[in-house]
Amino acid sequence: MGWKSLDDMELNGKRVLLRVDINVPVENGKVTDATRIERIAPTVADILAKGGQPILIAHFGRPKGQVVSELSLSVCLSELETTFGQPVTLVETLEAAEAGTLPAGIVLLENIRFHTGEEANDASFAARLAALGDVFCNDAFSAAHRAHASTTSLAKLLPSCAGRLMQAELTALEAALSTPKRPVGAVVGGAKVSTKIDLLLNLVGKLDVLVIGGGMANTFLGAMGASLGSSLQEEDLHDTARDILKQAESIGCKVILPVDGRVSRAFAAGAEYEMVMLNADTKLEDGQMILDAGDAATALIVKEFKALKTLIWNGPLGAFEIEPFDQATMASAKA
Template sequence: MTFKTLDDVSDLHGKTALVRVDFNVPVEDGRITDDTRLKVALPTIRKLTEKAAKVALLAHFDRPKGKVVPEMSLAFVAPALSDLLGAPVQFASDCVGDDAKALIEGLPDGGVILLENVRFYPGEEKNDPAFAQQLADLGDIYVNDAFSAAHRAHASTEGVAKLLPAYAGESMRRELDALNAALGAPVKPTIGIVGGSKVSTKLDLLKNLVGKLDALAIGGGMANTFLYAQGHEVGGSLCEKDLKDTALEILKEAEAKGCRILLPLDVVVAQEFKANAANRTVDLGAELSADDKIFDAGPRTVAQLKDVIANSRTLIWNGPLGVFELPPFDAATVEAAKFAALQTKSGKLVAVAGGGDTVAALNHADVVQDMTFVSTAGGAFLEWMEGKELPGVAALG
């Protein structure tokens, strides 16, 4: 899709940019434990302030469900953002109305203000046109820099975008460019890695990817369901046996569409899940007892995956290959991740990854900085991979 960015705006001097950001940060004892989402917003804020625009930030925090919940106020974010920005950030105790408007009008050109939690109003999640208009009344242009909230058709992500000239922020632009490079118009051959515990949570994803990729590696607990469907023993492993027919249908569809499915050739099994538990590596076809559980892919599987990655030009990754949280069951994920990072650093591969477990796994492998792009968007990233239209993105087109 085509969308306008801040490079398409000529004169913003003294005008107000209403910017949707994602400041739903993790907090412990009133302290932000991870300020990544604040840092991600800085390029957009700085680009606007350099153009002498007034920046009014829209965000949500937690789930107040349309009511004012004092402990879910965004007030604590303003000083943290100010420290990162190196400039004052005011705070408005409301996100609409005369008081918020007056505070915005009182900002100096290039000033920044954070508005109160938009989810304090029921009209936000209902995408109420009247509430969207109240938001739009505060600004001259609308900027969406929160891809992670773009899969929700809310007033601050979709409704207001129809009422003001709408643009993608810097973070949104990078995300959309990366996803287009991975799925929209990728350099072929393409490979996907999809892991995780359950097939049932990723049916739409698998069905979409087999029609778009040249190869798809399936790992984690969900691989067990496919192995079981093919008649292999999985012992006491996590396995959705009721999805046997569904797994076979996906394999058949992949074959019809020319997508090579890569399933484990060997697996690491143990009888208990704990760090450095006694384990063994077995080939498919080996006898497994009811106490044997598959916790990781084996070395032959990783070797095959590395060979396919080496001959691919684009990789999209969602989900680990094993239960990476505890050694030694992190081995397959770490080795594959390090190899993909090496290919990416050498310019041979475009590697785009996303999803909560994926980000954690790549951080564990210490390769996040070496991948082309790692999305922290979670649900929005997954829905994009599933081929679904994201309302907040569509509204920018």
Template sequence: MAFKRISDLGDLTGKTAVVRVDLNVPMADGKVSDDTRLQAVKPTVDAIAALGGRSILLAHFGRPKGEVVPEMSLKPVVPALASVLGRSVGFAELGDELPDDEVVVIENTRFFPGEEKNDPALAKKFAALGDVYVNDAFSAAHRAHASTEAVAHLLPSAAGETMGAELEALEKALGEPKRPVVAVVGGAKVSSKLAVLENLVAKVNHLIIGGGMANTFLYAQGYDVGASLCEKDLKDTALRILENAQKADCAVHLPTDVVVAKEFKACAENKVKAVDAVAQDEMILDAGPATVSTLTKVLAECKTLVWNGPMGAFEMEPFDAATVGLAQAAGKLTDEGKLLTVAGGGDTVAALAHAGVKDNFTHISTAGGAFLEWMEGKELPGVVALG
């Protein structure tokens, strides 16, 4: 995975960097309610400033679909960004005269129909804002848009500090990992992660399947999953994945015991049962303690872990136990220097935070779609353009 870094752009004294960032932050009452993505911008702006350069930031906000939607303006984000950066931050419409601030935010790129069409004419307008281009928005790297792909071909280009760190972590996880490699893939539906599973069985040594997805695989193997969430129409697909895993010498781990309940709600009356003892009116809502014990031993045998998705209905106690138990085991192994851990996806980040190990993992990606497409083995246009 070859790409240039900001340091490769040379002396930037008197020059301007056009920087694609992720400012798609949550808002409440007109103010930023979580500045995590703003914090991620700071290392890149600081690196550019250290080389003498100025930053012009491009970003999208929401899904205005090529129309000007006042409620999706980036202007309300500017005060919070200025506070995080500790620099003066200006704001401008594309085509306006730029203010003299150290950093300038350009209005929502998706206000332009040409953005999502990867329009060369719009890319030229973005390129005209500066002398070099830096992409620091991994979360948008799976989209071939004017501000993520086309513009990269018009200026000397590099990956930002946050994006560079992300790409290096991903390379260590699946590109050239230390083996054995184990992947945890959970979530509700197999259908949403088919490509992920099919790619991983050819790349990892162990594949742990959890959440509602596991029910489909158990059903495919002949188990009665009762009233559980299950995509029965994907029985043949699940069997094909298991067959491909066997051919690739990838060990697939499914629950051997499960936590069942008759109601899908927090603190519902529940029981731990073997996978062959689920009643018709029972739902599998989590993996059981014996499964967690077995999987913890699998983690201890491995050198690299890639994690996407929870092991059960982690939003509701006590059906968070398997996710929390396995996540804490992974966090402990990471702290001991025995396991490199990379995780990503919205539910995954929330689950690891819930387990109290968000800061223990080697790397956690906040990019949803881009992280999944990377796990699927797809090339990301925004990254390829930097090569």
């Protein structure tokens, strides 16, 4: 094990910069699913039990370096306090955090992506963050692959460890990839290839089967020649997608892309959709969007799952936050 956990750290009297993922779904100003908040509770509790002060660093949405009031983490405060069973203080600006002594108890820094230095992985910005703490603890596994200031750089500037959620994920990954029971497969989904290029390139060499879903699959389908209307994809990464497919083919990793999809003209709960076959010849109209893998694609994925001895899963197969575009993800997960 090449990483440290909370058990390896002396935290008494220390300020612990805790990177978390609380990018939760919100509707009408209320958190509709607190799962991500609940999953960081053990780490917060352990830091407090060891005499440390948790200073939470998190992002919410994609403000792109601008202060966007609708993306304030204040919307999470009530749920955080309910989950932790104690008050949480929101510090609204980095300047306010730097100006004097931070409040006692659990502290939440405002949306870290309000700062351009975060996603740019700016060294001076990372140094400002590091000055607020004594120890860095990363419990945001879902954001750990991003080379941002609050992930990559802080880990280099402060004594660092994994939180309980990160620890569990790393332990499972080590078991799955170091000496996996074969055949081994992975699901890599989500919105963008750009956020998971390194993950894809790393996994291809270790897998027998790679299932690509979500908006990422659209980029691969587009790279193959499909015209996908208004579907989310990254056209500037078509060459990268083709390279990944070639690499997979050369080493015998079977890549599964959706053979059909739920196509709608509205990204909304309860929206009407039609099932459309997906391949290099697919031609969707402007306004049409692939929002989920279809029934045939799901059946193919489930069939592949049944032949696997080890499965790693990272990201959904569609817009799983809203019905009816959660169907492929849920059906595959239950298989």
